[in-house]
Amino acid sequence: MKIVLIGKNGQLGSDCWEVLRRDHELVALGSRELDITQAPQVEAMVRQERPQLVLNCAAYTKVDACEQERDLAYAINVAGPRHLAASLARQGGRLLHISTDYVFDGRKPVPTPYREDDPVAPLSYYAQTKAAAEEAIRQEMDDYMIVRTAWMYGRRGHNFLKTMLRLALQEPPVPIRVVNDQFGSPTWSYRLAQQLAALIAAGGQGIYHATAEGYTTWHGLATTFFQVMGLDISVTPITTAAYPTPARRPQNSILENQRLKDQGLNLMRPWQDDLQEFVSLYREALYQESRGT
Numbered sequence: 019m020k021i022v023l024i025g026k027n028g029q030l031g032s033d034c035w036e037v038l039r040r041d042h043e044l045v046a047l048g049s050r051e052l053d054i055t056q057a058p059q060v061e062a063m064v065r066q067e068r069p070q071l072v073l074n075c076a077a078y079t080k081v082d083a084c085e086q087e088r089d090l091a092y093a094i095n096v097a098g099p100r101h102l103a104a105s106l107a108r109q110g111g112r113l114l115h116i117s118t119d120y121v122f123d124g125r126k127p128v129p130t131p132y133r134e135d136d137p138v139a140p141l142s143y144y145a146q147t148k149a150a151a152e153e154a155i156r157q158e159m160d161d162y163m164i165v166r167t168a169w170m171y172g173r174r175g176h177n178f179l180k181t182m183l184r185l186a187l188q189e190p191p192v193p194i195r196v197v198n199d200q201f202g203s204p205t206w207s208y209r210l211a212q213q214l215a216a217l218i219a220a221g222g223q224g225i226y227h228a229t230a231e232g233y234t235t236w237h238g239l240a241t242t243f244f245q246v247m248g249l250d251i252s253v254t255p256i257t258t259a260a261y262p263t264p265a266r267r268p269q270n271s272i273l274e275n276q277r278l279k280d281q282g283l284n285l286m287r288p289w290q291d292d293l294q295e296f297v298s299l300y301r302e303a304l305y306q307e308s309r310g311t
Contacts, residue, residue, distance in 0.1 A: 099151040
């Protein structure tokens with residue numbers, strides 16, 4: 019299958035490149051090669067490449083910055099996906115778009131998960147743009163997949179685990195305080211890339227949830243990560259109220275991979291197992307990156 023991968027340099031995009039190039043004719047584009055906020059560029063790309071599927075991993079994901087940089091967030095997170103969907107609908111081709119747990123308000127009691135057909139209720143501007151993108155895609159085309167994921171980490175790019183490791187290695191040591199009343203499923207970007215490949219092969223349709231199995235808090239994730247890394251680091255649990263941020267986060271970000279399971283496609287594993295494998299593969303590289311060596 020000919021696939022155009024958008025956002026090739028990001029955390030998920032780089033892993034999708036590794037996974038999808040094995041079995042597909044893959045054209046990988048970064049923001050320098052394609053600005054999805056510009057409809058003429060998108061139209062020209064689709065006309066030139068004639069992809070059977072476009073995988074959109076591009077997004078503006080700085081959740082707090084989105085509260086101030088609203089025009090930029092809207093352009094990348096809403097207008098971009100709309101341009102892709104409209105162009106593919108006109109010229110032929112499918113769209114696979116990555117969305118987020120943040121489209122939900124998190125008010126379900128923990129550990130009740132959110133399913134694909136639950137109504138969205140975004141809290142932050144970032145979340146509003148991601149929900150708006152889903153609606154724009156549905157309005158523009160019928161042949162799409164939207165995959166919501168959560169709490170992603172991977173080898174490339176910025177993520178929570180890398181932030182925690184940098185703090186842990188600071189000299190002199192600094193106290194590490196992490197929120198312990200937000201719940202979600204830490205998801206390895208490489209495993210998600212494998213899941214996306216399975217969905218593409220199966221010809222999936224509509225909205226899917228794809229996160230690691232099980233759940234924890236940010237504090238639980240940090241503590242487990244340090245243990246797996248072999249670090250004796252104390253992490254103080256705090257409340258969301260004690261760590262105010264410009265953007266509101268959902269308390270419950272637990273998603274159920276219901277449609278993947280119903281269709282026999284769920285490849286997602288327990289988050290603890292993926293974290294162990296991730297660290298076993300990249301422990302030294304993570305240390306070197308955090309130390310700037």
